[in-house]
Amino acid sequence: MAMIYCRDCGYKHSDRARACPKCGRVVFDADKSIVIYLVLLWLFGVFGAHRFYAGKVKTGLAILIMFLFGLFSFPVLVAFASAGADVAAMLFMGLGLISFFAACIWVFIDFIVTLCNIRHPEKIFAKK
Numbered sequence: 418m419a420m421i422y423c424r425d426c427g428y429k430h431s432d433r434a435r436a437c438p439k440c441g442r443v444v445f446d447a448d449k450s451i452v453i454y455l456v457l458l459w460l461f462g463v464f465g466a467h468r469f470y471a472g473k474v475k476t477g478l479a480i481l482i483m484f485l486f487g488l489f490s491f492p493v494l495v496a497f498a499s500a501g502a503d504v505a506a507m508l509f510m511g512l513g514l515i516s517f518f519a520a521c522i523w524v525f526i527d528f529i530v531t532l533c534n535i536r537h538p539e540k541i542f543a544k545k
């Protein structure tokens with residue numbers, strides 16, 4: 418745990434704090450660029466790249482897993498289903514499709530939220 422100085426009031430506090438205990442300024446990594454974030458979101462959003470960049474590894478992994486599960490479940494299960502339409506395989510394929518579209522919708526919502534907060538990087542890069 419390191420100590421940092423608040424960029425607004427200069428109060429020294431833990432870098433693990435979500436906000437400055439004195440003035441309430443949200444702690445975020447000011448070196449991160451909203452432009453790079455948007456480019457990653459636009460080009461590699463379904464791989465969770467923008468969330469990895471923002472330091473939100475868990476939700477980045479969630480998007481990545483949901484997208485890849487959906488992507489790879491589809492051709493594999495089409496092959497299974499054509500070999501003999503199995504209800505369980507069809508159900509699994511349905512889950513894959515839902516997972517795929519859920520990841521896409523999540524990334525689309527991330528894009529809208531980012532555009533709405535483009536002048537407030539602390540809301541995008543805030544810890545936790």
Ligand SMILES: [Zn+2]
Nearest residue numbers: 423426437440
């Ligand atoms: Zn402060």
